[in-house]
Structures are given as C-alpha cells and as structure tokens.
Amino acid sequence: MTLVWLILIPFIGGLLCWQAERFGDQAPRWIALGTMLLELLMVLGLWVSSDFSLPAEGAVGAWTLEWQADWIPRFGIQVHLAIDGLSLLMIALTGLLGAMAVICSWKEIVLRVGFFHLNLLWILGGVVGVFLAIDLFLFFLFWEMMLVPMYFLIALWGHSGSQGSSRIGAATKFFIYTQASGLLMLIAILGLVFAHHAATGDYTFAYADLLNTPMSETTAWWLMLGFFVAFAVKLPVVPLHGWLPDAHAQAPTAGSVDLAGILLKTAAYGMLRFALPLFPEASQTFAPVAMTLGLIGIFYGAILACGQHDLKRLIAYTSISHMGFVLIGIYAGTELALQGVVALMVAHAFSAAGLFILSGQLYERLHTRDMRLMGGLWGRIRGLPGFALVFVAASLGLPGTANFVGEFMVMFGAFGVAPWIVVIASAGLILAAVYSLFIMQRVYYGPPADETPLADLDRRETILLFGIVALVVFFGVYPQPLLDTSAGAMQVVQQSVQQVGAMTGGTQ
Amino acid sequence: MSHDAVMALLAISPLIVVSLTVVVVMLSIAWRRNHTLSAVLTAIGLNAALLALLFGWTLGTVDVTSVLVVDDLSRFGGVLVLMSTLACVTLAHHYLEGYEGPRDEFYLLLLSAAAGGLVLVSARHMTTLFFGIELLSMPLFGMLAYTFRDRGALESGIKYMVLSAAATAFLLFGMALLYAVTGTLDFAELGSALSRDTGGPWLLAGAGLLLVGLAFKLSIVPFHLWTPDVYQGGPGPATAFLATASKVAVFLVLLRLFQSTLAFHQDWWHDLLGFIAVITMLVGNLLALTQNDLKRLLGYSSIAHFGYLLVALVVNEGLAVETVGVYLVTYVLTTLGAFGVVTLVSSPYVATGGTADASSLHHYRGLFWRRPFLTAVMTVSMLSLAGIPFTAGFIGKFYIIAVGVEAHRWWLVGSVVLGSAIGLYYYLRVMVTLFLHEPGMQRRDATHDWAERAGGMVVLGVATLVIVLGLYPTPMINWVSWVAGS
Numbered sequence: 001m002t003l004v005w006l007i008l009i010p011f012i013g014g015l016l017c018w019q020a021e022r023f024g025d026q027a028p029r030w031i032a033l034g035t036m037l038l039e040l041l042m043v044l045g046l047w048v049s050s051d052f053s054l055p056a057e058g059a060v061g062a063w064t065l066e067w068q069a070d071w072i073p074r075f076g077i078q079v080h081l082a083i084d085g086l087s088l089l090m091i092a093l094t095g096l097l098g099a100m101a102v103i104c105s106w107k108e109i110v111l112r113v114g115f116f117h118l119n120l121l122w123i124l125g126g127v128v129g130v131f132l133a134i135d136l137f138l139f140f141l142f143w144e145m146m147l148v149p150m151y152f153l154i155a156l157w158g159h160s161g162s163q164g165s166s167r168i169g170a171a172t173k174f175f176i177y178t179q180a181s182g183l184l185m186l187i188a189i190l191g192l193v194f195a196h197h198a199a200t201g202d203y204t205f206a207y208a209d210l211l212n213t214p215m216s217e218t219t220a221w222w223l224m225l226g227f228f229v230a231f232a233v234k235l236p237v238v239p240l241h242g243w244l245p246d247a248h249a250q251a252p253t254a255g256s257v258d259l260a261g262i263l264l265k266t267a268a269y270g271m272l273r274f275a276l277p278l279f280p281e282a283s284q285t286f287a288p289v290a291m292t293l294g295l296i297g298i299f300y301g302a303i304l305a306c307g308q309h310d311l312k313r314l315i316a317y318t319s320i321s322h323m324g325f326v327l328i329g330i331y332a333g334t335e336l337a338l339q340g341v342v343a344l345m346v347a348h349a350f351s352a353a354g355l356f357i358l359s360g361q362l363y364e365r366l367h368t369r370d371m372r373l374m375g376g377l378w379g380r381i382r383g384l385p386g387f388a389l390v391f392v393a394a395s396l397g398l399p400g401t402a403n404f405v406g407e408f409m410v411m412f413g414a415f416g417v418a419p420w421i422v423v424i425a426s427a428g429l430i431l432a433a434v435y436s437l438f439i440m441q442r443v444y445y446g447p448p449a450d451e452t453p454l455a456d457l458d459r460r461e462t463i464l465l466f467g468i469v470a471l472v473v474f475f476g477v478y479p480q481p482l483l484d485t486s487a488g489a490m491q492v493v494q495q496s497v498q499q500v501g502a503m504t505g506g507t508q
Numbered sequence: 509m510s511h512d513a514v515m516a517l518l519a520i521s522p523l524i525v526v527s528l529t530v531v532v533v534m535l536s537i538a539w540r541r542n543h544t545l546s547a548v549l550t551a552i553g554l555n556a557a558l559l560a561l562l563f564g565w566t567l568g569t570v571d572v573t574s575v576l577v578v579d580d581l582s583r584f585g586g587v588l589v590l591m592s593t594l595a596c597v598t599l600a601h602h603y604l605e606g607y608e609g610p611r612d613e614f615y616l617l618l619l620s621a622a623a624g625g626l627v628l629v630s631a632r633h634m635t636t637l638f639f640g641i642e643l644l645s646m647p648l649f650g651m652l653a654y655t656f657r658d659r660g661a662l663e664s665g666i667k668y669m670v671l672s673a674a675a676t677a678f679l680l681f682g683m684a685l686l687y688a689v690t691g692t693l694d695f696a697e698l699g700s701a702l703s704r705d706t707g708g709p710w711l712l713a714g715a716g717l718l719l720v721g722l723a724f725k726l727s728i729v730p731f732h733l734w735t736p737d738v739y740q741g742g743p744g745p746a747t748a749f750l751a752t753a754s755k756v757a758v759f760l761v762l763l764r765l766f767q768s769t770l771a772f773h774q775d776w777w778h779d780l781l782g783f784i785a786v787i788t789m790l791v792g793n794l795l796a797l798t799q800n801d802l803k804r805l806l807g808y809s810s811i812a813h814f815g816y817l818l819v820a821l822v823v824n825e826g827l828a829v830e831t832v833g834v835y836l837v838t839y840v841l842t843t844l845g846a847f848g849v850v851t852l853v854s855s856p857y858v859a860t861g862g863t864a865d866a867s868s869l870h871h872y873r874g875l876f877w878r879r880p881f882l883t884a885v886m887t888v889s890m891l892s893l894a895g896i897p898f899t900a901g902f903i904g905k906f907y908i909i910a911v912g913v914e915a916h917r918w919w920l921v922g923s924v925v926l927g928s929a930i931g932l933y934y935y936l937r938v939m940v941t942l943f944l945h946e947p948g949m950q951r952r953d954a955t956h957d958w959a960e961r962a963g964g965m966v967v968l969g970v971a972t973l974v975i976v977l978g979l980y981p982t983p984m985i986n987w988v989s990w991v992a993g994s
Contacts, residue, residue: 074989141902145896175932190913
C-alpha cells in the first residue's frame with residue numbers, strides 16, 4: 001500500500017490546498033510543503049529500509065516492492081505498481097524538487113494560491129505515477145494526465161513572453177506536442193498488446209508479460225519508434241524540441257523547476273524502463289541514429305544557448321544540450337554509461353532547478369529576464385551571485401560537482417561502443433563552458449546598469465539554495481549512494497540489451 | 509393472450525409507456541397549464557419507461573413484429589435515448605421558466621422524439637427505420653424553433669426542417685430503389701440480396717442514397733453543413749437532445765444496417781467509408797479551430813466525433829460493436845455535460861431576438877472565479893471530449909484506436925491521432941477561457957441556485973460519471989461487451 005499512498009498523497013494534498021485557500025494565502029503553501037516533505041520522507045524511509053542488492057542473473061525485474069489489483073479485466077489491465085532503485089531515486093527527486101518548487105514560489109505566486117498548488121501537486125502526483133506504473137495502460141494514463149495541470153500552470157500563472165509569444169500559446173504548444181506524441185505511444189502500446197494477443201491469445205498490458213513478445217522485425221521497429229517519438233518529444237530530442245524553450249520561458253519558476261527537474265526525466269526513465277527492454281533488437285539497430293540525434297542535441301542546444309538574451313530560454317537550451325548526453329548514454333547501453341545517465345539525471349535536476357530558481361529570484365528583483373538589462377549584479381545583490389557561480393560551474397560539468405560524475409561516466413561508458421560519438425560529444429563540453437561563462441559574464445560581471453542595491457536573499461531563499469548546493473557538491477564528491485541504489489535496475493536494462501549479443505565493449 | 513403476445517408487449521413496454529406519457533401530458537395541459545406539473549409528469553413517464561426497459565432485459569431477443577425486434581442492443585440504445593431525454597427534461601424545465609409563450613408543449617415534442625428514438629433502435633425493416641427517423645425528426649423541428657421569436661432559433665428550426673426533408677427524400681428514394689431491385693425491405697433479406705449481387709448499379713445507388721440520408725442526420729462530411737447553424741441557434745435543451753439522443757439512435761440503426769444489410773465485403777467499399785471517416789474527423793476538427801462561439805464549436809466537435817465513430821463501422825469486425833457502444837456512452841455523457849453547462853448558463857431563457865443562449869465564448873471568460881463547480885463540469889467535459897486520461901472520453905478514444913490497430917488500418921488510426929491533436933487546440937482554448945480573469949465584458953451567468961435544481965444536479969451527476977467511468981470503466985465495459993456479445 002505504500003506505493004499507492006505515494007501516488008495518492010500529492011493528489012489529496014492538492015485538493016486540500018485548493019480548499020484551504022479560504023483560510024488565507026499561507027495555508028495552501030504550508031499544506032503543499034508538508035505534503036511534499038511527507039512524500040520525501042516516505043521515499044527516504046523506503047530507501048533506508050530496502051535492499052537494492054543486485055538481482056540474480058537473468059532476472060526480469062528487480063522490484064523492491066510491488067502492488068497490484070485488477071482494474072479492467074476485459075483487457076487484462078491492472079493497477080500494477082512497482083518500485084526499484086531507479087524509480088526510487090526518481091521519486092525521491094520528485095519529492096525534493098516538489099518541495100523546492102513550493103518554496104521558490106512562496107512569494108512569486110500571489111494570485112489564486114490554492115488552485116496553483118492544486119496544479120503543482122497534481123503534476124507531481126502524475127509524475128510519481130509515471131515512475132511507479134508498470135502496467136502500460138496505467139503508465140500511459142499518468143503520462144498524459146500530468147500534462148493537464150502543467151498546462152494550467154503555464155497558461156494561468158506564466159509570464160507573458162518577451163517577443164509577443166503568449167503564455168497560453170506556449171502552454172498549448174507544450175500540450176499538443178506531448179499529447180499527440182503520447183497518442184503515438186498509445187498506438188505502439190496497443191500494437192504490442194495485439195501482437196502479444198496474436199501470439200498467446202491473452203490480452204495483457206503487464207510489463208513483465210509483454211517483455212518477450214514475439215513479433216516480426218518490422219513490427220518491433222515501428223512499435224519501438226512509437227515509444228521513442230513520445231519519449232523524444234519530452235526529453236527533448238532535437239527535431240522535436242520546439243515546445244521546450246517557449247514552455248520554460250513562459251512558465252512560472254515552479255513550473256520551470258518541475259519541467260526541467262522532473263518532467264524531462266520521465267522521458268529518460270521511459271526509455272530506460274520501456275523502450276530499451278521491450279524492443280532490445282530494434283533499439284540496438286536504432287542506437288546509432290539515437291546517439292547521432294543526441295550529438296546534434298548537444299551542439300544545437302549549446303550553440304543556441306549562446307545566442308539567447310532571455311535568461312530562462314538560455315537555461316532551457318542548456319537542458320537540451322545536457323539531455324543529448326543522456327540520450328547517448330542510454331543508447332550506448334553499457335552498465336557504466338547507464339549508471340552515468342542516472343547520475344547525470346539527478347545532477348541536471350539539481351543544477352537546472354538551481355539556475356531556474358535563481359532566475360526566478362532575479363526576476364522578482366529586476367522584473368526582467370533580459371540579460372541585456374542586467375550586468376554587474378555581483379555588487380548589487382549579496383549572496384545570490386555566489387550561488388549562481390556554483391550552479392553555473394555544475395552546469396558546465398566542473399569536477400567536484402555531480403554533473404561531472406554523470407558526464408564522465410556517460411562518456412567513459414559509451415567510448416567502447418561508439419568512440420567517435422564520444423570524441424565529438426566531448427567537444428560539446430567546450431561549448432558548455434562558453435555558455436556557462438556567458439551567463440556569469442553578462443549577468444553578474446561587467447558594468448552595472450544601475451547602482452541601487454537590490455534586496456538581499458532572505459532566509460527562505462538562502463536555505464533553499466544552500467540545500468541544492470550541498471546536494472550538488474555531495475553527490476559530486478561521493479556519488480556512490482546513487483550508483484548503489486540504481487545498480488540493480490540498470491543491470492536489468494543492460495542485460496536486456498546484452499541479450500541481443502552484439503552490444504559488446506564498455507567495461508563489462 | 510398468448511405467451512408470445514405478452515412477451516412482445518413487455519418488450520415494447522418502454523415505447524408504450526413513453527407514448528402513453530405523451531397522451532397524459534397532453535391531457536394535463538388541456539386540463540390546466542402548469543409548467544412544473546408537465547415537466548414532472550414527463551420525468552415520471554421517462555423513468556417508468558426506463559424501469560420497464562431494465563426489467564425487460566431478462567427477455568432476450570423478442571420479435572415484436574417482423575419489423576420491430578427488441579434485443580439487447582436496442583435496449584442499450586433505449587437506455588441512452590431515455591437517459592439523455594431525461595437530462596433534457598430537467599434542463600428544459602429551468603430554461604423555459606424564462607419563456608413567456610406556452611411552455612408545456614416542449615415536453616410533448618421531447619417525448620414524441622424520444623418515442624421515435626426507441627422505435628429506431630429496434631428497427632429491423634425499412635418501414636420502421638423510416639417511421640422512427642421521421643418521428644424523431646419532426647418534433648425536433650418544433651423543438652429547435654420553439655423560441656421562434658428569436659431569429660436564431662427560427663433559422664435553426666427552418667434550416668433543419670428543409671435540409672432534413674431533403675435527406676428524407678434521399679432516404680426514401682434509396683429505399684425505393686432497393687425495393688425495386690430486391691422486392692424486400694427487411695434488413696436481413698436485403699442483406700442477403702445485396703451479397704448475392706453487389707454489382708448492380710441500382711442496388712449500389714439505393715444503398716448509397718440510403719447512406720446519404722443517414723449521414724445527414726449524423727452530420728457526416730460532406731452532409732454536415734447544417735450542423736453549426738442549427739446547434740448555435742436552437743434552444744439549449746433542444747440542441748442537447750439533437751446532439752445526444754437523436755444521434756445515438758440514428759447511429760445505432762446505421763450500425764445495424766452495417767451488420768446486416770450494407771456489409772459489403774469489398775475493399776473499395778471500406779476504402780470509401782474510410783475516406784469519409786477521415787475527412788469527417790479532419791474537417792470537423794479544422795473548422796472548429798476558428799470558432800468563437802461555444803455552441804458552434806461543439807457542433808463541429810460532434811462532427812469530428814462521429815468521424816472517429818465511423819472508424820468502428822469501417823472495421824466492422826472484432827471489437828467494433830463494443831467500440832461503438834462504449835464510445836456512444838462516453839460521448840453522450842460528455843456532450844450532456846457540455847450542453848448542460850451551456851444551458852444552465854443560458855437559463856432562464858431571455859428573449860434577445862437574435863440567439864438567446866449564451867453561446868459566444870466570451871460569456872464564459874473567468875467563469876471559474878464565479879461558478880467553480882459549474883466550470884469544473886465544463887472542464888471535465890472538455891477534457892473528456894479531447895480524450896484525456898482519467899475521463900470517460902479517453903476510454904472511448906482508447907477503444908477507437910484499439911479497433912483501428914487491431915484491424916491494421918493505419919491510415920485511420922493516424923487520422924484519429926491527427927484529428928485529436930488538432931482538436932486539443934480548441935478544447936484547450938475553451939478550457940483556458942473559463943479560467944482567465946474577466947475584464948468588464950458583457951457576460952451571462954447561471955442563477956445562484958443552479959446546483960440545487962434538477963438540471964444542475966443532473967449536470968453534476970454526469971460530470972461525476974465521466975470521471976468515475978474514466979477511473980473505473982470496468983462496469984461500463986462489461987455491460988457493453990455483454991450487449992455486443994449477445
């Protein structure tokens with residue numbers, strides 16, 4: 001039942017926030033914070049009490065906890081939840097970033113506070129559902145469901161854009177991109193189910209049953225593409241990234257934190273959990289294409305980031321760049337690379353969330369996100385620029401930060417499989433340094449636009465930022481807890497890829 | 509009375525009850541005009557008919573006469589027709605309170621139309637098909653033009669009448685041609701005659717004309733041109749009936765025709781139908797994009813939805829019947845929710861001389877901050893129309909895609925996805941309008957006691973059902989698959 005509660009708590013908390021608005025603006029905020037901390041505590045409790053030792057050779061899954069109940073017997077659909085190291089890490093991340101999102105919008109959101117937190121918590125509930133569901137129908141339901149509150153978050157509390165792009169337009173774009181690609185995944189899921197039905201005569205949406213569905217190579221190829229496109233839109237992979245800069249730029253800070261920190265991770269999670277194990281052969285054939293797309297993403301994101309004036313758009317493009325590394329790591333398929341992907345996902349969640357929170361705080365003080373109007377802030381705000389330096393350093397992958405660990409492991413792990421891709425990708429790191437230094441240079445150094453000092457960080461902001469910095473540095477210096485937790489899950493993924501046989505190399 | 513006669517009477521007792529109610533309400537009007545009394549009598553009659561329908565479920569398939577056969581599918585259709593009629597009665601009562609002309613006759617028309625729907629879902633013969641369709645449409649002319657001092661309503665009624673008459677002519681001509689060639693009007697016999705010689709040009713012409721007539725009622729492209737105007741102009745309760753009960757009944761008879769009569773197993777036939785389905789969903793969705801009028805938008809969206817439904821007819825095997833059933837249930841619930849909110853916001857009726865209802869989208873700006881629960885209903889309806897998970901609409905869409913994937917009709921499945929993606933745009937637009945802060949615009953609002961009235965409760969109930977069926981669709985699926993299987 002713990003797993004069910006993990007999903008239900010944010011939903012219930014959201015409803016409470018909505019109704020608590022009548023007791024004033026503070027009530028929903030405290031309830032939302034309490035809800036997310038409770039969620040986080042539950043996951044941490046699970047983390048401490050469970051054993052994530054490596055599964056036996058050839059095991060299908062390494063579930064630490066499982067829960068299932070019949071739901072729609074007509075099609076063999078079950079409410080089937082399970083948790084392993086990977087989902088546990090992701091849910092812990094969700095709880096943590098959820099709490100941060102609540103804290104960072106404490107002063108930013110003043111209108112319709114209850115309804116805002118309803119949407120925020122429901123997004124998180126949907127995301128937790130995505131990480132827990134291992135019935136494909138249920139997974140799809142949560143996958144699509146989390147879009148609705150996100151849409152409202154951007155459309156109702158977003159900022160109107162700099163160049164006439166409206167927040168509603170951005171929200172609609174986000175929704176249509178993800179929903180339409182989600183329907184492609186639904187088609188693929190149904191194709192898989194009917195293929196399984198044709199082979200065995202049973203309707204089932206259960207992950208474990210569908211894993212070894214016999215099907216022709218072309219079928220597998222098309223179905224894999226259906227999954228890949230849905231995940232690629234959300235990750236985002238470059239030709240399908242159109243929604244991301246707008247959505248990030250227009251979203252409120254909490255929305256950006258959730259979007260970059262967690263929602264993008266659902267895509268990587270989906271690839272690791274579903275796309276690779278369900279279609280190992282097709283994925284392996286597809287791997288060079290996917291890695292090339294990742295490579296394009298790294299450069300495209302980094303180059304466009306250099307040309308942005310809008311601080312949040314810049315950070316959004318850097319996300320595209322970082323997700324390129326994630327994509328390469330996933331399709332490299334060696335255990336080291338996959339572990340690196342997990343580390344990179346966690347690290348990116350922290351660094352991107354940190355940068356977005358900072359840009360939110362700058363916006364509260366300067367009422368602009370245009371970097372041409374900033375400059376010289378180092379002397380005007382105490383505290384904040386120092387934190388910015390840390391996150392920028394993390395974003396460019398400086399050793400000692402968790403991002404370095406992730407990127408290094410991905411490249412090291414992928415080198416044996418695709419040396420040239422790694423060689424070219426490492427050139428992308430230089431671009432990362434360039435755009436990161438651009439941020440520092442344009443925003444914090446240079447001649448100040450104005451001499452009046454701005455409000456210092458208050459205690460809430462300082463504690464929040466200190467927390468993230470501590471995590472970035474801690475996992476940069478000692479990433480072992482992360483790696484230990486996800487090792488079992490990653491080994492399962494890696495085995496499913498390795499069964500195909502051709503995936504050799506790496507460190508194995 | 510023989511056993512068979514008793515069985516037959518029991519089987520069509522819902523129809524009898526509804527017809528009796530017409531008489532009772534008429535007599536009560538003759539005795540004393542009392543709006544509430546008429547509405548209550550109508551509701552009692554419809555509930556009694558519904559009960560009779562449920563008790564008749566044990567009877568199995570009963571040949572009432574050779575032209576009217578009551579089976580589980582017709583009972584299923586009957587439930588949908590009666591339920592939506594009932595919802596329309598509750599909505600109409602509140603709506604008509606503001607109408608200064610005679611109000612009671614509306615219920616007579618509504619009941620007669622419901623009786624037409626009940627005939628139609630049990631039709632097994634061209635005569636009953638024709639009879640049912642006319643009994644369903646004729647009262648609708650009156651209902652749509654009920655508030656005839658408004659230009660919009662009058663236009664809507666007349667437009668529907670003229671075009672409907674044209675469609676009827678097609679229908680009759682088609683039947684005549686079929687009869688001239690085969691010498692029979694029974695669905696099953698026609699079917700076997702058609703399968704024996706499908707090449708005959710007159711047979712094909714007959715079948716085609718028949719299809720045109722029915723396609724008009726379902727507003728399938730290219731016979732959809734009446735839909736937006738009629739939806740926009742007609743009074744809320746009448747439009748709600750047109751969008752739900754009327755379309756469900758006609759679609760079920762079309763399904764029956766496809767199962768028995770028009771089941772040509774030829775590729776070009778399926779390709780043609782598939783093409784119609786594709787253009788119906790695309791045209792419906794594309795035309796809805798630019799609408800600023802909520803009722804017109806819902807009209808176009810219903811065109812698109814019947815395009816999706818056609819996918820099941822094109823496939824016509826495997827899960828097809830079950831898909832039609834599930835989709836119709838979800839469609840009826842969702843549409844009742846959407847039109848219910850529109851009608852509640854427009855209630856009580858206010859004469860304007862143009863379009864009386866609050867159909868323009870700007871009336872709904874910021875509705876959430878005035879009427880949160882009513883807006884929740886509308887939001888749920890929009891999400892369900894868009895097919896978002898955890899609403900009943902998603903289960904419907906899931907079935908449509910499943911049936912397409914099962915039959916490997918990738919073009920159709922692709923168009924459903926494309927249509928849904930386009931559709932999202934305008935559903936989202938309506939949704940976000942509800943939540944935007946209002947500027948000082950002219951606007952309409954529901955009365956303060958909307959939630960305590962029968963109409964309000966029905967609408968809230970419908971929205972709850974949409975959510976519940978989205979979360980736990982198993983009872984609905986079991987019911988429909990049992991109906992489809994028997």
